[in-house]
Amino acid sequence: MESRTEHMIVKSNMQISDGKFVFKSLESSGKISLLDLTPSVPEDTGFIFYDSEQNVLICHVGITNKRERLEVSYGTEEPFRNKGYMTEALSFVVTWIFDNTTENQIWALPNGPISKSILEKCGFIDCGSDDSYQNINWFKRERVSLKKRGE
DSSP, X not given: XXXXXXXXXXXXXXXXXXXXXEOOOSTTTSOOOTTXXXXXXXXXXXXXXXXXXXXXXXXXXEEEOTTSSOEEEEEEOGGGTTTTHHHHHHHHHHHHHHHHSOOOEEEEOOOSHHHHHXXXXXXXXXXXEOSTTTTOEEEEEEOOOOOOTTO
16 A cells, blocks of 8 residues: 655555455464475565655554554654654554555554653543553544434
């Protein structure tokens, strides 16, 4: 998949089946065939954002399902930090996920105040801590469902 945001080109090879992301896992079969191994590229595990004019890497949003829930992680290359690129990227990914999958929630663990601010700008809410992450609060974004009056 290749798309565009206002300032960036987006690339991803993420696959969807029955409305859910397909995550490559060695655990599912328990067997590894050397003939089936292919080099992994960043686009296989998330969304990569490039400068639309110079094709330079700006940032990435990774997608995982480590804890039985869809999680995003993200990072921005040093020269592009604090310029709004990550907010634009994460907003794109959230919209894309809700438009193209049946996922109803997206989770994230911020790694500092800037990361927390990005999540809040993208509509994530602070869900508090669960002792397993040393008092780091989980953030969650839920699918907005439009209900008709009387429902």
